[in-house]
Amino acid sequence: MDLSDYRREYLKGGLHEDEMPADPFEQFAFWFKQATDADYPEPNAMSLATADANGRPSLRTVLLKYFDTNGFVFFTNYTSRKAKEIEQNAQVSLLFPWVTLERQVIVVGRAEKISTAESLKYFSSRPRSSQLGAWVSAQSQAIPTRKFLEMKLAEIGRKFKEGKVPLPDFWGGYRVVPEEIEFWQGGAARLHDRFQYTRESTETNDWSIQRLSP
Numbered sequence: 264m265d266l267s268d269y270r271r272e273y274l275k276g277g278l279h280e281d282e283m284p285a286d287p288f289e290q291f292a293f294w295f296k297q298a299t300d301a302d303y304p305e306p307n308a309m310s311l312a313t314a315d316a317n318g319r320p321s322l323r324t325v326l327l328k329y330f331d332t333n334g335f336v337f338f339t340n341y342t343s344r345k346a347k348e349i350e351q352n353a354q355v356s357l358l359f360p361w362v363t364l365e366r367q368v369i370v371v372g373r374a375e376k377i378s379t380a381e382s383l384k385y386f387s388s389r390p391r392s393s394q395l396g397a398w399v400s401a402q403s404q405a406i407p408t409r410k411f412l413e414m415k416l417a418e419i420g421r422k423f424k425e426g427k428v429p430l431p432d433f434w435g436g437y438r439v440v441p442e443e444i445e446f447w448q449g450g451a452a453r454l455h456d457r458f459q460y461t462r463e464s465t466e467t468n469d470w471s472i473q474r475l476s477p
């Protein structure tokens with residue numbers, strides 16, 4: 264299939280130096296709210312890129328669950344492929360592909376496991392079915408059939424029939440602590456606006472900003 268004629272002009276707006284806040288999280292929150300207000304489907308779905316110790320990359324979608332000036336938090340299985348790669352190489356990248364808004368946000372930083380208490384807080388807020396699902400899935404491992412999963416779910420359901428479902432020790436969150444955050448806004452004639460924030464110090468929320476060529 265030839266897709267070479269698939270193109271459109273990006274005309275929704277621009278980004279201007281004098282409107283970029285000093286704090287990139289402020290800009291992210293502003294764009295996130297605009298994505299939500301525009302009914303962008305699952306604006307918190309982001310691509311997470313990891314790479315193993317040899318630099319071999321892998322990529323998948325995960326859901327951003329919350330963010331603040333400390334970073335972006337998602338939840339997953341600590342024995343999954345992504346988790347194994349993060350163990351070998353904590354450098355990761357996130358991409359928010361808000362393409363119908365003619366925008367993308369790219370984060371580069373380090374993934375850190377959050378505390379068990381913090382994971383428990385989020386786990387406790389999940390529906391019971393999702394809590395049981397976390398117990399059932401040995402994420403990223405080969406399994407024989409779907410039936411195998413359904414039987415495991417029934418077994419786990421019986422095991423935790425009474426009371427609260429406990430937090431599995433193989434499940435929890437990562438916080439991606441950004442070192443760079445780029446905001447991209449499509450522009451006419453492919454003259455897009457790109458602003459890259461680079462963290463000045465690991466101790467503080469101080470950032471330098473530069474415009475990048477599209």
Ligand SMILES: Cc1cc2nc3c(=O)[nH]c(=O)nc-3n(C[C@H](O)[C@H](O)[C@H](O)COP(=O)(O)O)c2cc1C
Nearest residue numbers: 308323324325326338339340343344345346402403
């Ligand atoms: C919209 C969407 C949201 C997802 N959210 C998550 C998530 O928050 N956490 C997660 O572990 N997997 C999530 N997944 C599944 C992952 O993309 C992936 O299949 C899984 O985490 C295993 O990845 P890995 O084998 O590379 O570790 C999501 C997939 C989609 C399409």
